[in-house]
Amino acid sequence: MVKSLFSHVAQWVFDLDHTLYPPHMRLFDQIEVKMTQYVMDQLKVDRAEADRLRTHYWHSYGTTLAGLMREHGVDPDPYLVEVHDVDMGHMSPDPELATLIKTLPGRKIVYTNGSAPYAERVLEARGLSGLFDGIFGVEHAEYRPKPERAAFDTVFGKAGITPDRAAMFEDDHRNLAAPHDMGMRTVHVAPEPHDADHIHHHTDDLTGFLRQLV
Numbered sequence: 001m002v003k004s005l006f007s008h009v010a011q012w013v014f015d016l017d018h019t020l021y022p023p024h025m026r027l028f029d030q031i032e033v034k035m036t037q038y039v040m041d042q043l044k045v046d047r048a049e050a051d052r053l054r055t056h057y058w059h060s061y062g063t064t065l066a067g068l069m070r071e072h073g074v075d076p077d078p079y080l081v082e083v084h085d086v087d088m089g090h091m092s093p094d095p096e097l098a099t100l101i102k103t104l105p106g107r108k109i110v111y112t113n114g115s116a117p118y119a120e121r122v123l124e125a126r127g128l129s130g131l132f133d134g135i136f137g138v139e140h141a142e143y144r145p146k147p148e149r150a151a152f153d154t155v156f157g158k159a160g161i162t163p164d165r166a167a168m169f170e171d172d173h174r175n176l177a178a179p180h181d182m183g184m185r186t187v188h189v190a191p192e193p194h195d196a197d198h199i200h201h202h203t204d205d206l207t208g209f210l211r212q213l214v
Contacts, residue, residue: 002201002209002212002213003212003213005185005200005201006167006185006213008164008165009105009106009165009166009167009185010105010106010107010165010166011106011107011108011109011161011162011165011166011167012101012104012106012107012108012109012166012167012169013108013109013110013111013156013159013161013166013167013168013169013179013184014101014108014109014110014111014132014168014169015110015111015112015146015168015169015170015171015172015175015189016110016111016112016114016119016122017031017112017114017122017171018171018189018190019169019170019171019189019206020097020110020122020123020126020128020206021091021094021122021126023171023191025090025091025092026090027086027088027090027091027122030086030087031083031084031086031114034082034083034084034085034086035054035064035083036050036051036054037050038064038068038079038082038083039053039054039064039068042068042072042074043072053067054067057071061145062113062145062146062147062148062174062175063113063138063145065079065080065113065138065143065145066143066144066145069143076138076139076143077139080114080115080118080137080138080139081115084114084115084117084118084121088121088122088124088125091122091125091126092125092126093125093126093127094126094127094128094207095127096207096211097126097128097206097207097210098126098127098128098131100207100210100211100213100214101128101131101132101210102131103214104210104213104214106165107133107134107160108131108132108133109132109133109134109135109136109159109161110123110132110134110135110136111136111146111155111159112136112137112138113137113138113145113146114137114138115137115138115139116135116136116137116139116140117137118137119135119137120135123135133159134159136155136158136159138151140154140155140158141154141155142154146170146172146174146175146178147172147174147175147177147178148178149178149181151178152178152179152182156182163179163182163183163184164183164184166179166184166185167184167185167186167187168184168185168186168187169187169189169206170186170187170188170189171188171189171190173188173190173194173196173198173199176188176196176198176199177196177198179198180197180198180199180200181198185200185201186198186199186200186201187199187200187201187202187203187209188201188202188203189202189203189204189206189209190202190204191204192204
């Protein structure tokens with residue numbers, strides 16, 4: 001049943017964090033600490049104010065970086081290097097997930113609000129290197145973050161994605177609204193479902209979901 005709903009899909013777009021690895025691996029916890037420290041250092045504020053600002057940036061712009069750029073003119077490149085300098089030692093490969101992604105028909109890309117070099121490190125740690133036709137970070141979206149429609153238009157244009165023949169897998173439900181409006185099949189990958197018209201499918205197990213498709 002589910003497989004038939006993806007029969008037209010020949011292009012597969014995967015988010016990275018909490019999508020191609022599960023939240024319990026807690027890699028993003030390290031990034032959260034570094035992002036907060038970066039806000040503290042750049043804006044000369046204490047931790048409580050940095051946390052408040054990051055919440056504001058997330059709700060207003062989609063990411064901490066977008067808020068820092070738009071409200072404070074922060075250079076994105078040093079930020080991306082600093083916050084993604086994290087330890088991958090606790091990450092584990094997923095051979096079944098690798099096999100399933102490899103088996104999907106057509107082209108596959110990764111599109112993350114992080115940086116492409118960081119994504120490459122995560123994919124290596126998960127045993128997923130060499131499976132994707134392209135790896136796109138926020139730098140490829142001219143530093144516009146998901147969920148902005150312009151960010152998707154830019155990256156999908158560079159990647160050659162045809163939305164009505166594509167599916168997107170993403171943990172942040174906000175980031176599926178634009179792909180849905182563009183005509184993509186949308187899959188929310190998260191521990192808890194989110195009820196919204198722009199979400200076609202929900203799963204808390206990406207490997208198990210892909211198993212139904214191949």
